[in-house]
Amino acid sequence: MIRVALLILSLCCTLSHAELLVTQATVRLLPPGVPNTAAYFTIENNSQHAEFLVGAKANFVAKAEIHNHIHHNGMMKMQQQSEVKIEAGQTLHFAPGGLHIMLFGLKQPLSENQVLDLSVQTKSGKNIRFKADVKSPSIHKHHH
Template sequence: MRLTQLSILLGATLLGAQALAHDFTVGDIHVNHPWSRALPPVAPTGAAYLVLENKGDRTDRLIGAASTIAGRVELHQHIHQDGLMKMQQIDSVEIAPGAQVEFKPGGHHLMLFGLQQPLVEGSSYPMTLSFEHAGEVEVEVMVTGEPAPASPNHDAHSHH
């Protein structure tokens, strides 16, 4: 009986560590901690954030994303224009060899339009990321409260 309890405890610990690690790899691209901020149930849009790292020796590009919880997912960035911060859609995000690109509030992000379900803290949802060279990878996006746990450069003034 004691061995069974120890096995259950060990299994739960390993599952918890795996959920916290929350990393995915496709080809030379490493996807670290995809997350979204929890939103009110009536919110029609949301955003996803993550860190992309290129461990290869050639440039790759994130060229698209899709999720079953949204009508569409677009790549976006914030830019300063005419003294204002504006959000704009972009076609791709380049990841140079050895480089990291952080998707964060106030910067690059994945915009979810036509949400099919609310983004509730503690839940998660699937998202497929498409790269020019590495191909596709399905990641699990964790929905967190404010602020996100793995985003030390978090911008609290974001309006997503």
């Protein structure tokens, strides 16, 4: 009986992770010696309720944070986000000039087409893991 309950619980958790789908994930390749970079991706909320992203992790950097570019007093600046809401059925684009994952303190140099593991965390405790390809900045496109 306990095994059946654990199986059902694990299936529920697996299905709930599939409700948030990350695609088109990339990490910006910058010149050697630049210690920080950014990750971009598209995330779809296929669930029936809003989800909130509250954090990010990547084992190839010292720290990862959710950031957004904002206009303040006529200037563009980055600002850390404590949470980002994704409405039910909504797709968000993390792209240059907007939402992105800021990656601080690279532990090793990156190379073109390298594949890296990242994750984002939700307020409800879900950890959504995904892979991102390292790409030169010219590959990135703005989404509006």
